[in-house]
Amino acid sequence: MRTxxxxxxxxxxxxxxxxxxxxxxxxxxxxMADQAYQSGKYSRAVDLLKKVVKxxxxxxxxxxxxxTSYLKLKKYKDAIKAFQxxxxxxxxxxxxxxxxxxxxxxVRDDRAESTAxxxxxxxxxxxxxxxxxxxxxxxxxxxxxAYDRAKxxxxxxxxxxxxxxxxxxxxxxxxxxxxxxxxxxGARGDLLVEAAEDLDxxxxxxxxxxxxxxxxxxxxxxxxxxxxxxxxxxxxxxxVTIVEPPxxxxxxxxxxxxxxxxxxxxxxERNVQxxxxxxxxxxxxxxxxxxxxxxxxxxxxxxxxxIAARGITFTPPxxxxxxxxxVKIVEYSFTIY
Numbered sequence: 001m002r003t004x005x006x007x008x009x010x011x012x013x014x015x016x017x018x019x020x021x022x023x024x025x026x027x028x029x030x031x032m033a034d035q036a037y038q039s040g041k042y043s044r045a046v047d048l049l050k051k052v053v054k055x056x057x058x059x060x061x062x063x064x065x066x067x068t069s070y071l072k073l074k075k076y077k078d079a080i081k082a083f084q085x086x087x088x089x090x091x092x093x094x095x096x097x098x099x100x101x102x103x104x105x106x107v108r109d110d111r112a113e114s115t116a117x118x119x120x121x122x123x124x125x126x127x128x129x130x131x132x133x134x135x136x137x138x139x140x141x142x143x144x145x146a147y148d149r150a151k152x153x154x155x156x157x158x159x160x161x162x163x164x165x166x167x168x169x170x171x172x173x174x175x176x177x178x179x180x181x182x183x184x185x186g187a188r189g190d191l192l193v194e195a196a197e198d199l200d201x202x203x204x205x206x207x208x209x210x211x212x213x214x215x216x217x218x219x220x221x222x223x224x225x226x227x228x229x230x231x232x233x234x235x236x237x238x239x240v241t242i243v244e245p246p247x248x249x250x251x252x253x254x255x256x257x258x259x260x261x262x263x264x265x266x267x268x269e270r271n272v273q274x275x276x277x278x279x280x281x282x283x284x285x286x287x288x289x290x291x292x293x294x295x296x297x298x299x300x301x302x303x304x305x306x307i308a309a310r311g312i313t314f315t316p317p318x319x320x321x322x323x324x325x326x327v328k329i330v331e332y333s334f335t336i337y
Contacts, residue, residue: 030062037065042072053085060089064096067103076106076270094119098128105132107270112136127156127163134166138173138296146170161205168198169296172222175229192226221290225279228327247319253282253326254315261308261332264300268336272298276305276332284316284325297334305332 033048049066053059067082083100090096097119104112113136119129134149150167153160175191196219203215274297281289288310293302309330316323 033062033065033069037069037072042069045069046073058089060086060093060096063089064099067099071099071103071106074106074266076103079103080107080109092122094123094126094129097122098126098132101132102128105135108272125156127153127160130156131160131163131166134163134170138166138170141173141295143170143174147174159205161202164198164202164205168195168202168222169293171195171198172292172294173296175294192222192229196222196226218292221292224281224290225292225327228281249320251318253317253328256313256315257311258330259308259311261301261304261334263334263336264304267298267300267334270298271336272301273335274333276302276334278305278309278330278332279327280309280312280330281325281327282314282316284323286314286316286323288312288314289325294329301334304334308332 029048029052033045033052036042036044036048046066046069049062049069052062053066056062063082063086067079067086070076070079070082080100080103083096083103086096087093087100097115101112101115101119104110104115112132116129116132116136119126120133130149130153134146134153137143137149138146147167147170150163150170153163154167157163171191172195175195199215199219199222203212203219206212206215275295276293276297277295278291279294280291283289291306291309293306296302309332312330317326318324
């Protein structure tokens with residue numbers, strides 16, 4: 001809104017003749033860049049904004065807008081350079097700092113945390129900075145801290161879709177007591193019910209139809225496991241590990257093959273490495289059932305792990321010779337070398 005108002009005023013001044021000819025061309029480029037950005041033509045916006053900052057190297061707002069356009073194109077290194085320029089011109093602008101922190105986050109640059117904290121030192125209400133710190137906490141498996149940061153970001157901006165995604169992921173990771181506690185002790189399924197609600201909100205706010213469609217399977221899976229852990233036999237305290245004695249009448253799940261996931265070029269460019277953990281339902285029919293990510297690494301690599309997991313072949317466990325469905329955690333590790 002601020003961007004469009006800013007450019008509207010400049011266009012108005014041009015129309016009534018209060019802007020010189022060279023500046024008029026500058027204003028025209030800014031106006032066209034804004035129209036391109038609002039229409040989703042981010043490459044066009046980049047081309048126009050590069051002309052703007054070439055003419056006026058001290059235009060911090062246009063440098064920021066250029067960086068934001070690069071973010072939309074997932075050109076993170078270019079975005080970092082643009083945001084760094086904006087911050088060098090206006091070092092006390094918390095919005096520019098938070099956007100720079102977000103770009104650092106995308107390429108796993110260690111400066112993300114200190115830059116986000118600098119933004120919050122200037123303005124504690126900066127929801128982007130809270131989100132960056134929440135995402136960093138999630139990566140460090142500090143799920144309670146990630147949950148709190150996501151919740152704070154939502155309080156500051158209820159329309160911030162990415163924060164609902166982070167909050168959902170933190171709940172999913174926490175419900176198996178992997179790390180930390182985000183809610184008072186209760187049924188495991190309660191955590192997943194809230195996670196499903198957050199996914200619904202994320203989908204509702206997301207303008208990308210392809211992302212909304214992709215979320216449908218994920219939402220169904222979260223609800224499946226919410227129902228699974230709501231059953232009396234599965235309503236265990238999250239911090240309790242039960243070791244069952246051997247049962248001669250039972251056989252365990254036997255994985256026959258586990259395809260390796262593909263490593264994506266985009267993840268390699270951003271130096272993303274680590275482990276994705278999936279919670280998978282192994283159906284009595286011998287087919288892989290619903291699954292959900294309980295430890296996320298990267299959207300691309302999460303999807304790669306899910307695709308690979310769909311190809312798992314197995315023999316279901318049995319009790320007294322009768323096969324039954326079960327749920328297990330499966331890990332996929334991604335390394336560049």
